Amino acid sequence: METEDAVASLSALAQTHRLEVFRRLMSAGPDGLPAGELAAELSIAPNTLSSHLKILTHSGLVRARRVGRSIIYSVNFSGMQGLMSFLLRDCCQGRPEICEPLLSTAGQAACSPPHLPPDSLGGQPEKQKTHD
Amino acid sequence: METEDAVASLSALAQTHRLEVFRRLMSAGPDGLPAGELAAELSIAPNTLSSHLKILTHSGLVRARRVGRSIIYSVNFSGMQGLMSFLLRDCCQGRPEICEPLLSTAGQAACSPPHLPPDSLGGQPEKQKTHD
């Protein structure tokens, strides 16, 4: 993955509606969800959602398949993996202790049973005001 | 982290210059780099870079500290971790086999010595460019 592709993927996620769609598709797993159900659940106008889904699909983070007259959208996990690898590549320059906790904590958030409250993992970003 | 914060972080990364800055800071590690050096290395006008750095800092992904008359920017690893946790939260709904390879592969890209070809790690990420 190159910078240009990564920017496309990040731009795709950098919008409230699209991020909500992506996260909903994440939780839906490989089975995905039809566009109409996404629109209803997230209260987005169908045509607006359609353009957002187009952007997500075009970025490679989401894929689409037609079933009957519905179009089912789902996360493209390998696309997501490519993005994360790109963001973290060479992050620690031979010092794995720097960025490995980053991954393990994210992994805990990701692969834990869903009934775990998110705060029990301690991942609060501190918004410090230094030279802002 | 909530949707709004995540959108801010993703928007911060969803721009060529800012993504390059972020990745350069990633490779620089906790020591970081002064703004001027970033500007020179990446060929970005100082004032333009400054506004980008402000956006990155405000998003919580980057932090700044003054040293003499330089301002040193570095990655805020806990901010990055918060973003990744948010993106991956509940990704597999109790089926870790779905999203765990996603993390382990990203981890290999992240915490390996630099300049290693990907296949020397045993399993390379097969980047697929699906339809749009």
Place this chain on the structure above:
DNA sequence: CTTCTGTTTCCATAATTCGAGAATTATCGA
């Protein structure tokens, strides 16, 4: 063929973002 449903495309408008010139602030050394 006709109708209904689900989804997308086209188009116009409103809002946001990017980049750089000019001016400003902060720090250091003499």
Place this chain on the structure above:
DNA sequence: TCGATAATTCTCGAATTATGGAAACAGAAG
């Protein structure tokens, strides 16, 4: 104090993006 260096803020034109109404398209059922 002054001058030089490092970085930021202000501002605005140009470009991009988000949104929804109207129309069109695709498949299913009659």
